[in-house]
Amino acid sequence: MNKPVSKKCPCGGGKYAKCCEPFHTGTKLPRTPEELMRSRYSAYARGLTEYVRSSWHPSTLPEGLTLEDNPEWLQLQIIATGSHGNRGYVHFKAYFQVDDDIGVMEEQSHFVREQGRWYYLEGEVVDA
Numbered sequence: 001m002n003k004p005v006s007k008k009c010p011c012g013g014g015k016y017a018k019c020c021e022p023f024h025t026g027t028k029l030p031r032t033p034e035e036l037m038r039s040r041y042s043a044y045a046r047g048l049t050e051y052v053r054s055s056w057h058p059s060t061l062p063e064g065l066t067l068e069d070n071p072e073w074l075q076l077q078i079i080a081t082g083s084h085g086n087r088g089y090v091h092f093k094a095y096f097q098v099d100d101d102i103g104v105m106e107e108q109s110h111f112v113r114e115q116g117r118w119y120y121l122e123g124e125v126v127d128a
């Protein structure tokens with residue numbers, strides 16, 4: 001028997017192979033801010049530093065980005081998303097675990113499309 005759990009995409013969108021994996025391997029480009037957001041979340045969850053970097057707009061990419069202190073990501077919840085021309089946003093909650101504590105990060109992320117490709121630009125933390 002296969003273990004179906006390990007084949008699930010971290011973003012909650014179904015099978016990894018049909019969800020965020022094609023974005024991570026470069027087979028497909030995300031068509032919407034939500035797809036990019038999901039693929040970035042999954043990249044964080046799987047420790048794919050290169051993908052997190054390459055999907056970040058160069059103008060706001062932190063120097064020396066590393067996922068070393070990354071918590072364990074448990075679940076992504078998309079609250080709202082939309083786009084207008086080459087600008088888009090995703091409002092989401094991301095649940096994570098550090099030691100025995102579960103936390104939640106709520107953020108409004110902004111995305112920009114350049115030459116047909118979406119990038120993460122910046123995000124504002126939403127206070128609960």
Ligand SMILES: [Zn+2]
Pocket residue numbers: 009010011012013014016019020021038039042
């Ligand atoms: Zn996914």
